[in-house]
Amino acid sequence: MIDIGYDAAHLLGALVLLTSFALLYQRRLFSLLNVFTVQALALSGAAAWQGYAHDEPHLYITAILTLALKAIAIPVALHRIIQRLHIERTVEPALGIGLTMVAGVSLVTLSILLVLPVTENATALTREDLALSLSVVLLGLLMMISRRNAVSQVVGFMSIENGLILAAVGVAGMPLVVEMSIAFSVMVAFIIFGIFLFQIRERFETLDMRKIESFRGESD
């Protein structure tokens, strides 16, 4: 039997995970942002679909917030920051792409092995959403480790947040207050990120964190 509600939710969740992998191997900052936009769109779709399938209208608000903030406002702002600061458009990952992919696949395996056995009593959809979202969170972490460019780290951070929202959306009846406040703190976090990007650029003439980390206060 085909259960459209389940399949569509599954598909959208998987799309979020897939874009997480795509984020891992982007070399150009603009294409990184484009992939991130796709991820946010998929997430927004996942939230809206859950709202429709489970008849939880407050999830539409989550979907709209995600759409407005993550799919439109943040990518546009990052585009403008990259242009204003004349940041080098291509970045070399600190780890090789092959190695990163292998690490990514093992992280997904890990999160499935971790989540599925302990959530036996939850619904199938919740369990799989949780496994997918934990994978997205871990891939975001991997991205923050393997990329030493400040803009890529911001995108990695935001994709971790995407994973968290996917988890929150997948669990039935998560209070709206929580999602609202997550959205709010993401916004604040982003503003701070923006301020920092300008300051780092001004002080260090680069956004490559490898060069910045020599300032330890104890170097002399």
Next chain:
Amino acid sequence: MTPALPFVLIAPLVAALLLVLVPNWRVASWLNVGACAVTLAAALTLFTAKPAATAMLVLDAFNVTLIALTAFVGLTTSVFSASYIGHEVASGKLNPLRLRFYHAMYQAFLFTMLLALSANNLGVLWVAVEGATLTTVLMVSLYRTAASIEAAWKYFILCGVGIALALFGTILIYLAAQPVMGPGLAAMTWTRLLADSAKIEPNILNLAFVFLLIGYGTKVGLAPLHAWLPDAHAEGPTPISAVLSGLLLNVALYAVLRFKMLLAANGATMAPGPLMMVMGLSSLFLAGLMLYRRRDIKRFFAYSSIEHMGIIAFAFGIGGPLANFAGLLHMAMHSLTKSAIFYAVGHAVQAKGTQKIDGIRGLTVSHPALGWGLLAGVLAIAGLPPFGVFMSEFLLITNTFARQPLLALLLVLGILLAFGALVLRVQQICFGAPTGESHPIHGTLAPLYAHLALVLLAGLWLPGPLVAWFQTVAAMLG
């Protein structure tokens, strides 16, 4: 709900908004002190109030103690800050606009900490801790130097990731509780969760606790997640180092302990204690070793904070009435002593014009009142009698020897390791021929000596009601 608890939260929030509007930094710095005094007065009335928990706020013996401690250290630090920033303006490190921002953020920071301590909702707790992270990130980068921006970035990235993992843990808790309590706010409310803890699926709780321990543990500064802490302490303004060490670490640990209580009440989960003990001991050893190689005075005491948070995490990890009592006492004593040390360090750095330990020698000769105060503070934090830190460490060590002699040996070894480094360095800082520049100290040493007096008093004599109060809390913690 008595109005006192909301008032404790509203006072700093209103003050934060008000301080944005005050252009004169001298006026602002005293308004800051006034707001903290009002908050403390309101917080002290909470001891007698017995309000029922609401959906958002809760008050019990455990958090009341920490709320009062937070309000008190917040007040003394604001007094220190008022005398500290004058020098920073005079030396051109800060301008009035940044100070306006600084004062507003100081109150906002106090608000988020008090909210985290009194939150009855897991989501509110998380948002408050996130808020505390964001406000302190902004304050760490206040000087806009290369080193401070790097420190703030590192702090933001590491704690941002930590806080994200904590949110994942929070969602897992909700997932576990939702079948028992139904969807909605109830399944995120502390008091409800604690009451129905036994019915919650233990496996999900286990997984959630691991995420929460790593997430909030990052903010506690437990090894191996401590990397942000020394940088953030060293590069921000010294009053912020004092509240970071004295208060924020406690708040993060409070969050971990709440979840530990939840696991303990369930009964069928794994024991959360051993995880905390391992993290505690590794922090203790790592910090103990690192202390020997520090040349920056603020960084040095930041590592000492990691050491003490390790001891506290170990105490709560081993658990039981006595060890919990020792942990609570140590939390309070460490807050008071470490913030006192940072007050002294702040004045010393201003008087000598450098943060390098090599440049701050002979302090008792060049600035006797400050030098002896710092010496007393460092001896107290090293765990020498007759100070309060000795009491809590002694209690913990004897209790551990009675239950786990092998672990007690490790604990003693770690404490001795740190002790050696502290005594070695404080000798260099306080005695010998003075080195470097020597400016007169502006401002008051009253907060420093007030804290030291309290720590000394606690070491000599703990009032009966306070002991009884701590015993109640220790029993709650299981």
